Amino acid sequence: MSSDAWDGIEVVDAHAHANRALVPRLLATMAAENVSAAFLVAGGVVSPMELSHTIVTEGPGRDVDADNAELLEAIEGEPSLAAFCFVNPHRAAGEADRKLVEECAGIKFAPGVHGIGHLDPRVQSYVDLAAERGLPVYSHCIGNGALSVESYARLAGRNPEVTFILGHAGRGNFDLDAAQEIRGAENVLFETSGGFDFVIKNAVETLGAERVVFGSEFPIQHPRVELTKLALAVAEADLPAVLGGNIRRVTRTRKGGST
Structure with a gap:
Protein backbone atom coordinates (compact mmCIF):
# COMPACT_ATOMS: atom_id res chain seq x y z
CA MET A 1 0.00 0.00 0.00
CA SER A 2 1.44 3.37 -1.01
CA SER A 3 1.73 6.26 1.43
CA ASP A 4 1.67 9.98 0.95
CA ALA A 5 4.73 12.13 1.53
CA TRP A 6 2.83 14.04 4.22
CA ASP A 7 1.85 10.96 6.24
CA GLY A 8 2.94 11.46 9.83
CA ILE A 9 3.34 15.23 9.37
CA GLU A 10 0.89 17.63 10.94
CA VAL A 11 -0.82 19.43 8.05
CA VAL A 12 -2.48 22.79 8.66
CA ASP A 13 -4.32 24.46 5.80
CA ALA A 14 -3.44 28.15 5.90
CA HIS A 15 -6.14 29.19 3.44
CA ALA A 16 -9.52 27.66 2.65
CA HIS A 17 -13.02 29.06 2.15
CA ALA A 18 -16.27 27.94 3.72
CA ASN A 19 -19.75 28.89 4.79
CA ARG A 20 -22.26 27.09 6.96
CA ALA A 21 -23.24 24.66 4.21
CA LEU A 22 -19.63 23.83 3.29
CA VAL A 23 -18.26 23.12 6.77
CA PRO A 24 -19.34 19.43 6.88
CA ARG A 25 -17.81 18.80 3.44
CA LEU A 26 -14.63 20.59 4.49
CA LEU A 27 -14.28 18.51 7.66
CA ALA A 28 -14.82 15.28 5.71
CA THR A 29 -12.21 16.31 3.14
CA MET A 30 -9.73 17.24 5.87
CA ALA A 31 -10.21 13.86 7.52
CA ALA A 32 -9.71 12.02 4.23
CA GLU A 33 -6.46 13.88 3.50
CA ASN A 34 -5.08 13.94 7.06
CA VAL A 35 -5.34 17.72 7.33
CA SER A 36 -5.53 18.42 11.05
CA ALA A 37 -6.61 22.07 11.04
CA ALA A 38 -7.62 24.89 8.71
CA PHE A 39 -7.87 28.65 8.67
CA LEU A 40 -10.98 29.74 6.81
CA VAL A 41 -12.26 32.79 4.96
CA ALA A 42 -15.97 33.41 4.42
CA GLY A 43 -16.94 32.31 0.91
CA GLY A 44 -19.56 33.37 -1.59
CA VAL A 45 -18.86 37.11 -1.50
CA VAL A 46 -18.86 37.29 -5.31
CA SER A 47 -19.40 34.59 -7.91
CA PRO A 48 -16.40 32.71 -9.31
CA MET A 49 -17.08 34.27 -12.72
CA GLU A 50 -17.11 37.80 -11.34
CA LEU A 51 -13.94 37.19 -9.35
CA SER A 52 -12.22 35.71 -12.39
CA HIS A 53 -13.19 38.74 -14.46
CA THR A 54 -11.89 41.27 -11.93
CA ILE A 55 -8.62 39.37 -11.49
CA VAL A 56 -8.02 39.19 -15.24
CA THR A 57 -9.02 42.77 -15.96
CA GLU A 58 -7.89 44.33 -12.67
CA GLY A 59 -11.45 45.58 -12.63
CA PRO A 60 -12.80 48.21 -10.27
CA GLY A 61 -14.12 45.85 -7.62
CA ARG A 62 -17.12 46.73 -5.50
CA ASP A 63 -18.34 47.53 -2.02
CA VAL A 64 -19.49 44.18 -0.63
CA ASP A 65 -19.27 42.57 2.81
CA ALA A 66 -18.47 38.98 3.70
CA ASP A 67 -20.60 37.22 6.30
CA ASN A 68 -17.88 36.75 8.88
CA ALA A 69 -20.40 36.32 11.68
CA GLU A 70 -22.07 33.39 9.93
CA LEU A 71 -18.73 31.65 9.42
CA LEU A 72 -17.80 32.13 13.07
CA GLU A 73 -21.13 30.62 14.12
CA ALA A 74 -20.68 27.72 11.70
CA ILE A 75 -17.29 26.74 13.13
CA GLU A 76 -18.14 27.28 16.79
CA GLY A 77 -17.33 24.08 18.63
CA GLU A 78 -14.93 22.86 15.91
CA PRO A 79 -11.49 23.20 17.52
CA SER A 80 -9.68 22.42 14.26
CA LEU A 81 -11.19 25.42 12.46
CA ALA A 82 -10.64 29.16 12.83
CA ALA A 83 -11.48 32.16 10.68
CA PHE A 84 -9.58 35.03 9.14
CA CYS A 85 -11.83 38.10 9.18
CA PHE A 86 -12.57 39.01 5.55
CA VAL A 87 -12.67 42.79 5.76
CA ASN A 88 -14.12 45.35 3.39
CA PRO A 89 -11.73 48.33 3.07
CA HIS A 90 -14.33 50.47 1.33
CA ARG A 91 -14.69 51.74 4.89
CA ALA A 92 -12.10 52.20 7.62
CA ALA A 93 -12.13 49.77 10.53
CA GLY A 94 -14.85 50.56 13.05
CA GLU A 95 -16.04 49.15 16.35
CA ALA A 96 -18.04 46.37 14.68
CA ASP A 97 -14.93 45.30 12.76
CA ARG A 98 -12.89 45.36 15.95
CA LYS A 99 -15.34 43.00 17.67
CA LEU A 100 -15.26 40.58 14.73
CA VAL A 101 -11.47 40.64 14.53
CA GLU A 102 -11.28 39.76 18.22
CA GLU A 103 -12.92 36.43 17.38
CA CYS A 104 -10.64 35.67 14.44
CA ALA A 105 -7.16 34.31 13.85
CA GLY A 106 -6.15 36.86 11.21
CA ILE A 107 -7.34 39.47 8.70
CA LYS A 108 -7.89 38.90 4.99
CA PHE A 109 -7.92 41.42 2.13
CA ALA A 110 -9.10 40.65 -1.39
CA PRO A 111 -8.13 43.44 -3.81
CA GLY A 112 -9.71 41.43 -6.62
CA VAL A 113 -13.07 41.68 -4.85
CA HIS A 114 -12.96 45.19 -3.44
CA GLY A 115 -10.48 46.96 -5.73
CA ILE A 116 -8.86 48.92 -2.87
CA GLY A 117 -5.08 49.31 -3.03
CA HIS A 118 -2.79 48.04 -0.29
CA LEU A 119 -1.47 51.50 0.58
CA ASP A 120 -4.92 53.05 1.07
CA PRO A 121 -5.33 54.52 4.59
CA ARG A 122 -8.46 52.42 5.09
CA TYR A 138 -3.42 37.78 4.24
CA SER A 139 -3.95 39.26 0.77
CA HIS A 140 -4.45 37.98 -2.75
CA CYS A 141 -2.54 40.39 -4.99
CA ILE A 142 -3.21 41.10 -8.66
CA GLY A 143 -1.71 43.18 -11.43
CA ASN A 144 1.19 45.62 -11.25
CA GLY A 145 -0.35 48.68 -9.66
CA ALA A 146 -2.05 49.50 -6.36
CA LEU A 147 -3.26 45.90 -5.93
CA SER A 148 0.09 44.30 -6.69
CA VAL A 149 2.63 42.17 -4.85
CA GLU A 150 5.04 45.11 -4.90
CA SER A 151 2.54 47.40 -3.15
CA TYR A 152 1.80 44.65 -0.62
CA ALA A 153 5.51 44.34 0.14
CA ARG A 154 5.61 48.10 0.70
CA LEU A 155 2.70 47.80 3.15
CA ALA A 156 4.60 45.07 4.98
CA GLY A 157 7.69 47.27 5.09
CA ARG A 158 5.67 50.01 6.79
CA ASN A 159 4.41 47.54 9.40
CA PRO A 160 7.36 45.33 10.39
CA GLU A 161 5.65 44.18 13.59
CA VAL A 162 2.88 42.42 11.58
CA THR A 163 3.22 39.12 9.73
CA PHE A 164 1.81 39.28 6.19
CA ILE A 165 0.89 36.32 4.01
CA LEU A 166 1.05 36.62 0.22
CA GLY A 167 -1.78 34.47 -1.08
CA HIS A 168 -1.97 32.17 -4.09
CA ALA A 169 1.74 32.09 -4.92
CA GLY A 170 1.67 35.76 -5.88
CA ARG A 171 -0.39 36.41 -8.98
CA GLY A 172 -0.96 32.69 -9.44
CA ASN A 173 0.48 29.74 -11.39
CA PHE A 174 3.65 31.01 -13.19
CA ASP A 175 4.69 34.02 -11.10
CA LEU A 176 8.41 33.86 -10.38
CA ASP A 177 8.55 37.61 -9.73
CA ALA A 178 6.50 37.39 -6.52
CA ALA A 179 9.17 35.69 -4.42
CA GLN A 180 11.71 38.27 -5.56
CA GLU A 181 9.33 41.15 -4.77
CA ILE A 182 8.82 40.02 -1.17
CA ARG A 183 12.36 38.74 -0.61
CA GLY A 184 13.48 41.85 1.28
CA ALA A 185 10.28 42.03 3.34
CA GLU A 186 11.12 39.33 5.83
CA ASN A 187 7.73 39.60 7.57
CA VAL A 188 5.93 38.29 4.44
CA LEU A 189 5.20 34.59 4.01
CA PHE A 190 4.42 32.93 0.68
CA GLU A 191 1.21 30.85 0.53
CA THR A 192 1.30 28.18 -2.16
CA SER A 193 -2.23 27.56 -3.48
CA GLY A 194 -2.54 27.99 -7.23
CA GLY A 195 1.18 28.10 -7.98
CA PHE A 196 2.98 25.61 -10.21
CA ASP A 197 5.23 23.20 -8.30
CA PHE A 198 8.18 24.86 -10.10
CA VAL A 199 7.12 28.23 -8.65
CA ILE A 200 6.82 26.76 -5.16
CA LYS A 201 10.27 25.20 -5.43
CA ASN A 202 11.62 28.59 -6.51
CA ALA A 203 9.93 30.28 -3.54
CA VAL A 204 11.56 27.88 -1.09
CA GLU A 205 14.95 28.47 -2.72
CA THR A 206 14.48 32.26 -2.77
CA LEU A 207 12.86 32.83 0.62
CA GLY A 208 13.76 29.76 2.65
CA ALA A 209 11.34 27.06 3.72
CA GLU A 210 10.49 29.00 6.90
CA ARG A 211 8.65 31.60 4.80
CA VAL A 212 6.45 29.23 2.77
CA VAL A 213 3.03 27.93 3.91
CA PHE A 214 0.57 25.42 2.50
CA GLY A 215 -2.92 26.56 1.52
CA SER A 216 -5.57 24.64 -0.40
CA GLU A 217 -8.08 27.26 -1.65
CA PHE A 218 -10.84 24.74 -0.84
CA PRO A 219 -13.47 24.30 -2.30
CA ILE A 220 -12.18 25.68 -5.62
CA GLN A 221 -9.15 23.43 -5.32
CA HIS A 222 -8.90 20.05 -3.60
CA PRO A 223 -6.31 19.80 -0.80
CA ARG A 224 -4.80 16.66 -2.35
CA VAL A 225 -3.85 18.61 -5.48
CA GLU A 226 -1.98 21.22 -3.45
CA LEU A 227 -0.40 18.67 -1.11
CA THR A 228 0.84 16.61 -4.06
CA LYS A 229 2.48 19.70 -5.57
CA LEU A 230 4.23 20.43 -2.31
CA ALA A 231 5.45 16.86 -1.99
CA LEU A 232 7.08 17.28 -5.40
CA ALA A 233 8.46 20.77 -4.83
CA VAL A 234 9.67 20.76 -1.23
CA ALA A 235 12.49 18.73 0.28
CA GLU A 236 11.34 16.09 2.74
CA ALA A 237 13.18 17.78 5.60
CA ASP A 238 11.30 21.04 4.95
CA LEU A 239 7.80 19.56 4.69
CA PRO A 240 6.91 19.81 8.42
CA ALA A 241 7.57 23.56 8.39
CA VAL A 242 5.82 24.27 5.10
CA LEU A 243 2.82 22.01 5.73
CA GLY A 244 2.00 23.29 9.19
CA GLY A 245 4.82 24.54 11.37
CA ASN A 246 5.14 27.96 9.78
CA ILE A 247 1.46 28.88 9.85
CA ARG A 248 1.21 27.70 13.46
CA ARG A 249 4.14 29.93 14.36
CA VAL A 250 2.40 33.08 13.12
CA THR A 251 -1.18 32.35 14.24
CA ARG A 252 -1.42 32.66 17.99
CA THR A 253 -5.03 31.69 18.48
CA ARG A 254 -7.33 29.71 20.71
CA LYS A 255 -8.62 27.69 17.78
CA GLY A 256 -7.77 26.58 14.25
CA GLY A 257 -4.66 24.65 14.75
CA SER A 258 -5.68 23.24 18.08
CA THR A 259 -6.59 19.59 17.66
Whole structure:
Protein backbone atom coordinates (compact mmCIF):
# COMPACT_ATOMS: atom_id res chain seq x y z
CA MET A 1 0.00 0.00 0.00
CA SER A 2 1.44 3.37 -1.01
CA SER A 3 1.73 6.26 1.43
CA ASP A 4 1.67 9.98 0.95
CA ALA A 5 4.73 12.13 1.53
CA TRP A 6 2.83 14.04 4.22
CA ASP A 7 1.85 10.96 6.24
CA GLY A 8 2.94 11.46 9.83
CA ILE A 9 3.34 15.23 9.37
CA GLU A 10 0.89 17.63 10.94
CA VAL A 11 -0.82 19.43 8.05
CA VAL A 12 -2.48 22.79 8.66
CA ASP A 13 -4.32 24.46 5.80
CA ALA A 14 -3.44 28.15 5.90
CA HIS A 15 -6.14 29.19 3.44
CA ALA A 16 -9.52 27.66 2.65
CA HIS A 17 -13.02 29.06 2.15
CA ALA A 18 -16.27 27.94 3.72
CA ASN A 19 -19.75 28.89 4.79
CA ARG A 20 -22.26 27.09 6.96
CA ALA A 21 -23.24 24.66 4.21
CA LEU A 22 -19.63 23.83 3.29
CA VAL A 23 -18.26 23.12 6.77
CA PRO A 24 -19.34 19.43 6.88
CA ARG A 25 -17.81 18.80 3.44
CA LEU A 26 -14.63 20.59 4.49
CA LEU A 27 -14.28 18.51 7.66
CA ALA A 28 -14.82 15.28 5.71
CA THR A 29 -12.21 16.31 3.14
CA MET A 30 -9.73 17.24 5.87
CA ALA A 31 -10.21 13.86 7.52
CA ALA A 32 -9.71 12.02 4.23
CA GLU A 33 -6.46 13.88 3.50
CA ASN A 34 -5.08 13.94 7.06
CA VAL A 35 -5.34 17.72 7.33
CA SER A 36 -5.53 18.42 11.05
CA ALA A 37 -6.61 22.07 11.04
CA ALA A 38 -7.62 24.89 8.71
CA PHE A 39 -7.87 28.65 8.67
CA LEU A 40 -10.98 29.74 6.81
CA VAL A 41 -12.26 32.79 4.96
CA ALA A 42 -15.97 33.41 4.42
CA GLY A 43 -16.94 32.31 0.91
CA GLY A 44 -19.56 33.37 -1.59
CA VAL A 45 -18.86 37.11 -1.50
CA VAL A 46 -18.86 37.29 -5.31
CA SER A 47 -19.40 34.59 -7.91
CA PRO A 48 -16.40 32.71 -9.31
CA MET A 49 -17.08 34.27 -12.72
CA GLU A 50 -17.11 37.80 -11.34
CA LEU A 51 -13.94 37.19 -9.35
CA SER A 52 -12.22 35.71 -12.39
CA HIS A 53 -13.19 38.74 -14.46
CA THR A 54 -11.89 41.27 -11.93
CA ILE A 55 -8.62 39.37 -11.49
CA VAL A 56 -8.02 39.19 -15.24
CA THR A 57 -9.02 42.77 -15.96
CA GLU A 58 -7.89 44.33 -12.67
CA GLY A 59 -11.45 45.58 -12.63
CA PRO A 60 -12.80 48.21 -10.27
CA GLY A 61 -14.12 45.85 -7.62
CA ARG A 62 -17.12 46.73 -5.50
CA ASP A 63 -18.34 47.53 -2.02
CA VAL A 64 -19.49 44.18 -0.63
CA ASP A 65 -19.27 42.57 2.81
CA ALA A 66 -18.47 38.98 3.70
CA ASP A 67 -20.60 37.22 6.30
CA ASN A 68 -17.88 36.75 8.88
CA ALA A 69 -20.40 36.32 11.68
CA GLU A 70 -22.07 33.39 9.93
CA LEU A 71 -18.73 31.65 9.42
CA LEU A 72 -17.80 32.13 13.07
CA GLU A 73 -21.13 30.62 14.12
CA ALA A 74 -20.68 27.72 11.70
CA ILE A 75 -17.29 26.74 13.13
CA GLU A 76 -18.14 27.28 16.79
CA GLY A 77 -17.33 24.08 18.63
CA GLU A 78 -14.93 22.86 15.91
CA PRO A 79 -11.49 23.20 17.52
CA SER A 80 -9.68 22.42 14.26
CA LEU A 81 -11.19 25.42 12.46
CA ALA A 82 -10.64 29.16 12.83
CA ALA A 83 -11.48 32.16 10.68
CA PHE A 84 -9.58 35.03 9.14
CA CYS A 85 -11.83 38.10 9.18
CA PHE A 86 -12.57 39.01 5.55
CA VAL A 87 -12.67 42.79 5.76
CA ASN A 88 -14.12 45.35 3.39
CA PRO A 89 -11.73 48.33 3.07
CA HIS A 90 -14.33 50.47 1.33
CA ARG A 91 -14.69 51.74 4.89
CA ALA A 92 -12.10 52.20 7.62
CA ALA A 93 -12.13 49.77 10.53
CA GLY A 94 -14.85 50.56 13.05
CA GLU A 95 -16.04 49.15 16.35
CA ALA A 96 -18.04 46.37 14.68
CA ASP A 97 -14.93 45.30 12.76
CA ARG A 98 -12.89 45.36 15.95
CA LYS A 99 -15.34 43.00 17.67
CA LEU A 100 -15.26 40.58 14.73
CA VAL A 101 -11.47 40.64 14.53
CA GLU A 102 -11.28 39.76 18.22
CA GLU A 103 -12.92 36.43 17.38
CA CYS A 104 -10.64 35.67 14.44
CA ALA A 105 -7.16 34.31 13.85
CA GLY A 106 -6.15 36.86 11.21
CA ILE A 107 -7.34 39.47 8.70
CA LYS A 108 -7.89 38.90 4.99
CA PHE A 109 -7.92 41.42 2.13
CA ALA A 110 -9.10 40.65 -1.39
CA PRO A 111 -8.13 43.44 -3.81
CA GLY A 112 -9.71 41.43 -6.62
CA VAL A 113 -13.07 41.68 -4.85
CA HIS A 114 -12.96 45.19 -3.44
CA GLY A 115 -10.48 46.96 -5.73
CA ILE A 116 -8.86 48.92 -2.87
CA GLY A 117 -5.08 49.31 -3.03
CA HIS A 118 -2.79 48.04 -0.29
CA LEU A 119 -1.47 51.50 0.58
CA ASP A 120 -4.92 53.05 1.07
CA PRO A 121 -5.33 54.52 4.59
CA ARG A 122 -8.46 52.42 5.09
CA VAL A 123 -6.39 49.27 4.58
CA GLN A 124 -3.90 50.57 7.14
CA SER A 125 -6.71 50.91 9.69
CA TYR A 126 -7.21 47.13 9.57
CA VAL A 127 -3.48 46.46 9.67
CA ASP A 128 -3.42 48.56 12.84
CA LEU A 129 -6.02 46.19 14.30
CA ALA A 130 -3.86 43.23 13.34
CA ALA A 131 -0.88 44.83 15.05
CA GLU A 132 -2.88 45.44 18.23
CA ARG A 133 -4.08 41.83 18.35
CA GLY A 134 -0.86 40.17 17.16
CA LEU A 135 -2.62 38.71 14.13
CA PRO A 136 -1.34 37.96 10.62
CA VAL A 137 -2.69 39.65 7.48
CA TYR A 138 -3.42 37.78 4.24
CA SER A 139 -3.95 39.26 0.77
CA HIS A 140 -4.45 37.98 -2.75
CA CYS A 141 -2.54 40.39 -4.99
CA ILE A 142 -3.21 41.10 -8.66
CA GLY A 143 -1.71 43.18 -11.43
CA ASN A 144 1.19 45.62 -11.25
CA GLY A 145 -0.35 48.68 -9.66
CA ALA A 146 -2.05 49.50 -6.36
CA LEU A 147 -3.26 45.90 -5.93
CA SER A 148 0.09 44.30 -6.69
CA VAL A 149 2.63 42.17 -4.85
CA GLU A 150 5.04 45.11 -4.90
CA SER A 151 2.54 47.40 -3.15
CA TYR A 152 1.80 44.65 -0.62
CA ALA A 153 5.51 44.34 0.14
CA ARG A 154 5.61 48.10 0.70
CA LEU A 155 2.70 47.80 3.15
CA ALA A 156 4.60 45.07 4.98
CA GLY A 157 7.69 47.27 5.09
CA ARG A 158 5.67 50.01 6.79
CA ASN A 159 4.41 47.54 9.40
CA PRO A 160 7.36 45.33 10.39
CA GLU A 161 5.65 44.18 13.59
CA VAL A 162 2.88 42.42 11.58
CA THR A 163 3.22 39.12 9.73
CA PHE A 164 1.81 39.28 6.19
CA ILE A 165 0.89 36.32 4.01
CA LEU A 166 1.05 36.62 0.22
CA GLY A 167 -1.78 34.47 -1.08
CA HIS A 168 -1.97 32.17 -4.09
CA ALA A 169 1.74 32.09 -4.92
CA GLY A 170 1.67 35.76 -5.88
CA ARG A 171 -0.39 36.41 -8.98
CA GLY A 172 -0.96 32.69 -9.44
CA ASN A 173 0.48 29.74 -11.39
CA PHE A 174 3.65 31.01 -13.19
CA ASP A 175 4.69 34.02 -11.10
CA LEU A 176 8.41 33.86 -10.38
CA ASP A 177 8.55 37.61 -9.73
CA ALA A 178 6.50 37.39 -6.52
CA ALA A 179 9.17 35.69 -4.42
CA GLN A 180 11.71 38.27 -5.56
CA GLU A 181 9.33 41.15 -4.77
CA ILE A 182 8.82 40.02 -1.17
CA ARG A 183 12.36 38.74 -0.61
CA GLY A 184 13.48 41.85 1.28
CA ALA A 185 10.28 42.03 3.34
CA GLU A 186 11.12 39.33 5.83
CA ASN A 187 7.73 39.60 7.57
CA VAL A 188 5.93 38.29 4.44
CA LEU A 189 5.20 34.59 4.01
CA PHE A 190 4.42 32.93 0.68
CA GLU A 191 1.21 30.85 0.53
CA THR A 192 1.30 28.18 -2.16
CA SER A 193 -2.23 27.56 -3.48
CA GLY A 194 -2.54 27.99 -7.23
CA GLY A 195 1.18 28.10 -7.98
CA PHE A 196 2.98 25.61 -10.21
CA ASP A 197 5.23 23.20 -8.30
CA PHE A 198 8.18 24.86 -10.10
CA VAL A 199 7.12 28.23 -8.65
CA ILE A 200 6.82 26.76 -5.16
CA LYS A 201 10.27 25.20 -5.43
CA ASN A 202 11.62 28.59 -6.51
CA ALA A 203 9.93 30.28 -3.54
CA VAL A 204 11.56 27.88 -1.09
CA GLU A 205 14.95 28.47 -2.72
CA THR A 206 14.48 32.26 -2.77
CA LEU A 207 12.86 32.83 0.62
CA GLY A 208 13.76 29.76 2.65
CA ALA A 209 11.34 27.06 3.72
CA GLU A 210 10.49 29.00 6.90
CA ARG A 211 8.65 31.60 4.80
CA VAL A 212 6.45 29.23 2.77
CA VAL A 213 3.03 27.93 3.91
CA PHE A 214 0.57 25.42 2.50
CA GLY A 215 -2.92 26.56 1.52
CA SER A 216 -5.57 24.64 -0.40
CA GLU A 217 -8.08 27.26 -1.65
CA PHE A 218 -10.84 24.74 -0.84
CA PRO A 219 -13.47 24.30 -2.30
CA ILE A 220 -12.18 25.68 -5.62
CA GLN A 221 -9.15 23.43 -5.32
CA HIS A 222 -8.90 20.05 -3.60
CA PRO A 223 -6.31 19.80 -0.80
CA ARG A 224 -4.80 16.66 -2.35
CA VAL A 225 -3.85 18.61 -5.48
CA GLU A 226 -1.98 21.22 -3.45
CA LEU A 227 -0.40 18.67 -1.11
CA THR A 228 0.84 16.61 -4.06
CA LYS A 229 2.48 19.70 -5.57
CA LEU A 230 4.23 20.43 -2.31
CA ALA A 231 5.45 16.86 -1.99
CA LEU A 232 7.08 17.28 -5.40
CA ALA A 233 8.46 20.77 -4.83
CA VAL A 234 9.67 20.76 -1.23
CA ALA A 235 12.49 18.73 0.28
CA GLU A 236 11.34 16.09 2.74
CA ALA A 237 13.18 17.78 5.60
CA ASP A 238 11.30 21.04 4.95
CA LEU A 239 7.80 19.56 4.69
CA PRO A 240 6.91 19.81 8.42
CA ALA A 241 7.57 23.56 8.39
CA VAL A 242 5.82 24.27 5.10
CA LEU A 243 2.82 22.01 5.73
CA GLY A 244 2.00 23.29 9.19
CA GLY A 245 4.82 24.54 11.37
CA ASN A 246 5.14 27.96 9.78
CA ILE A 247 1.46 28.88 9.85
CA ARG A 248 1.21 27.70 13.46
CA ARG A 249 4.14 29.93 14.36
CA VAL A 250 2.40 33.08 13.12
CA THR A 251 -1.18 32.35 14.24
CA ARG A 252 -1.42 32.66 17.99
CA THR A 253 -5.03 31.69 18.48
CA ARG A 254 -7.33 29.71 20.71
CA LYS A 255 -8.62 27.69 17.78
CA GLY A 256 -7.77 26.58 14.25
CA GLY A 257 -4.66 24.65 14.75
CA SER A 258 -5.68 23.24 18.08
CA THR A 259 -6.59 19.59 17.66
